[in-house]
Amino acid sequence: MNALLIDDSRLARTELRHLLRAFSEVTVVGEARHAAEARQQIAALRPDVLFLDIHMPGETGFELLASLEGPAPRVIFTTAYDQYALQAFEVNALDYLLKPVSETRLAAALAKIRPLAAAAGAPAAEPEPALPTLAAHDQVFVKDGERCWFVRLADIRLFEISGSATRVYFEQHRPLIPRSLQQLEARLDPKVFFRANRQQIINLHWVAGIAPWFSNTLKISLREGPDVEVSRSQSGLFRELLSL
Structure with a gap:
């Protein structure tokens, strides 16, 4: 799976990239320092998963996700703050990792992605018939x-x-x-x-x-x-x- 690291801290990105080397199924395809740069990288690289910081210059990680058009990549938040965990799961985050990220917690987060990645690579099933659109009076x-x-x-x-x-x-x-x-x-x-x-x-x-x-x-x-x-x-x- 292709990963994009989004964090304003160069040290945090470097440490996370180093940790991810232990997981052969993950390829880090890019890094971004803030939301504007991340939007460009997401559009160009089409990553499968974002490792996303919350507090960044300009826009937060939540504001970045809200601004994305179309289906968003899977998201694993990486942050030094624990008070946003509930909000993170409300936007369907796969996991919420507190800095400094441990290899054990990172492995647990990646384990949640593997079944999803495997399903995405499986042969497409026959599409189910589309259900009719419902009118307001229904x-x-x-x-x-x-x-x-x-x-x-x-x-x-x-x-x-x-x-x-x-x-x-x-x-x-x-x-x-x-x-x-x-x-x-x-x-x-x-x-x-x-x-x-x-x-x-x-x-x-x-x-x-x-x-x-x-x-x-x-x-x-x-x-x-x-x-x-x-x-x-x-x-x-x-x-x-x-x-x-």
Whole structure:
């Protein structure tokens, strides 16, 4: 698997590159010192996995991930701070390594990638028939543990990643369903449901207000909450789609 090291510390990149030499299946194809450089490297090198620092000049590692368009590489965070672990797993990070990175923890993180890499190299299975797109007036069955609902899509204001599942916001309920945002986005009407960022899809009919936010992004307020920050790339798309 091809790896890209993203860290503003040259010493940290050098130490990690040295550790990775013990793992023959990993090839370090490049290094980046900050988010802008990383975006160029990702586009040019198409790495399978990012070893990503969180605190960097300009943009954080989280902001870098939110700005990427299309499927992002697998991510293993490498940081000196432990308080961002929950946020890291909310963006589907494979692992969260505290500096100084030990060879034992690095081996455990790489062990999580091997099955994914093997699956990616396996012969493609016959594609399943595409499910039809759901309209806003359609009703869907939602089950969370022992509780069940039959709810109209029009009444769902937000889908939000929560760990390995997706949280569904409607009325006062917040059930979790075992679906990814990619699976949901493929069946939702794009005229009604908009992918605001890597973690959230909003129902445009529930938008109560829009405000400019940091770095030319947008902040959207939904009726009955919550507020949603639109990523930089999606903010541009939002303006383009909904402007006269």
